[in-house]
Amino acid sequence: MEYAVKSGIPEKQRSACVVVGVFESRRLSTAASRLDEASGGFLTHLLRRGDMDGRAGQTLMLTNVPEMVCDRILLVGCGRERDFGDRAYHQAVTAAANALQESGAVEAISYLSDLPVKGRDNAWRVRAAVLTTGNALYRFDRLKTDSEKPRRPLRKLTLSVPGRRELPAGERAVVEGRAIANGMALAKDLGNLPGNICTPTYLAEQAEALAKEFPALKVEVLGPKDMEELGMGALLAVARGSRQEPRLITMRYDGGGRGDKPHALVGKGVTFDSGGISIKPAAAMDEMKFDMCGAASVFGTLRAALELELPLNLVGVVAATENLPDGNATKPGDVVTTMSGQTVEILNTDAEGRLALCDALTYTERFGPATVLDMATLTGACIVALGHEAHAVLGNQQGLVNDVLAAGRTAGDRGWELPLWDEYQDGLKSNFADMANVGGRDAGTITAACFLSRYAKKMRWAHLDIAGTAWNSGEKKGATGRPVPLLTQYLLDRC
Template structure:
């Protein structure tokens, strides 16, 4: 897809489709008013006859003659007073989805015109970035094991129009960032949707290697089980003990910032399939446990995003990847293992395995003396109970880092909600036989928080945040599939960090 800005006035725009906004009050504004007047009050007629009511995402494609554009695409944007980035995103995605079902090859969007100021740098950046991201969102297709999902897409060019105003650089930057983030998010979704017999730890290595080989500032190191054993990563190895598929630890370094800049560490949980181990999960929906590596897929997506944009940043991406399956060699409930940090762990539930692999990954990451560490994981079912499918759970030992991540979520519609990490919760994971238990032993409830408290024991004195994406990483039901979250949030954070 080619993304570009279009500085021409409406009557000079040459395109197949011209996208404009309609609000539910029926009042035409900006580009919509100009297009209406130039086409014999055609839009007024549509509104009067309720062919369009301005509901968010409602789309109508109208053929016109004698103009430099072939179609007017009316896009419902809801209440004018409530126009927001979230509603804009919904409207754009709906309209592009509708256009993608036609044979049209080009579109110019003026959905924002009359509602947002395109000459405002921040607004310009957001409007264009959302436009590019939305295309990639609606054009994602999973075809690896189902070829019939393939749809022919004729659309080749998407432009954001200024209606004669100067196209400030932020518009172009937004398109570039949105394109890179959108493509990386497609990769995240693809990796998540792949079945576990394809998307193994070894497969994740191959994908990461292909990405990192494209950038001269990037290097890749992969630890095998023998190397992990030498490093005393017994917490991670206890999870893969029952599996014949070999575990891998992917360590990708991107050094494109100044030499004095401390790296940002991103860690993603990579359980490519989670049966629960000996603490076996119920069979219902167990197939969805192929998504237990969405923290890893997001980490790999971020590798692609930062290398494609060549961000001026130093970052280390760590992916501990393995399967959690039962066998005669699997870890048993009650086993005690010694982590890389030297902390002993009583494994009371083998289905609380994500924290075990993250513990060693976070310990390993400290050798880079990072500025901060962030881990992402489909960690707890308790987070789904607490926050549903809307907010990711956010926990941190740093108020500043937590605030930054929260704001990044607000800016990208990839929202989080912070949960407390207090001593009261930490006291729930004590063990009579080890330094810490991997689940609560003193009281019930707060499973998401106690998992965060467990991880906090392995981050040393570094600023750290944990993002639990168990409720947001994939959708269930008729639209079952990976969502790509929290790519928007984390991309925003890394882009912001690259500017400091």
């Protein structure tokens, strides 16, 4: 898919399709008004006839419009103008992308990027349009023998900017939006693959493939023997019930100065989670292939950073394993020693993500990171607390948490802070080890973060629980690619 920016009046565009917005009730946007005037009131006549009223998500494709040099005009409903914010803009762009894909128009110019969105400038609108269009057109059909592909798919989308002065910022916005969309697509692909294909070894192979595509990326992969030598008893405990060997994957990109500390991204990569001996209910267990979406977001963010050639140093660490029941599997009540030397009583083998991550966090210390962000589909309690809209964000340094939240607001990929007070640490007390791997039913997302905080004391660290945001269930089941936009924006803000 090719994207471009352009400044020009809509009625003069020689294009397969010109896209303009219509607000409720039948209120033409500025670009639509120009087309209406040039066509002798053709659009106004259609709206008065009741063909469209501008409700959010509506589309109306017009052909043979009088006095127009374009082949088609696509009217997109935008809802009430006074309520036109981020969500309404994304809805309008998504509706336009789907309509264009079905229309047979291989290229189009959109004036939706000229619509006033509350608190957003033109560059944001351009970037959001590229990213949203990429999301709308994403399809995962590589495992289907007969995939349904458009006969004439949309190949180029040009986005309008008000004048020539806005072209440089618009062009940069296109580059950023495309890179983030590509990163999200990679994260979605990895998340959507089933556990019999996307194994820990497969993730390691994908890291090597990414390094071939971007030679600036350096990859190191550790296996079980390496983990034993390092004392990674927690990560190895998770892997004991699986025939698939675990992998600790490190990806390094040195785009900054030689002495600059890297920013670290650490991802939970449980490629399938049955719960282990503490086995999960059968219903919806297939969705536990998505339990590696934290790792997938590390891959996706690194890809975006590499494509953008960001001027900073970056390290991605992925703890990849399966969690399955077996005669050799870890049992409730077992005590293991982590790489940090701390001991853990494993009361619930289905709280495995924090066990894999704690050793990964300790390993990350060796890079002397400026900041550390970990991402994990960690707790069902996060879904109870925040639903499927916001990532839970917790950390040991308020400034870092604020930076993460600000990046999410800018990217439209929002998080919400939960407390990480010392009072919650008492929930992890154990009679037989330094700590238990679970607390009680209360504040499960917070006590899970408390567990991880014990392995991040030497670092500026924040944790994103993405259990409610990493994938969709039901009819639209599939990985979302989040929080790649938030993470990439966080890195952009550091540049």
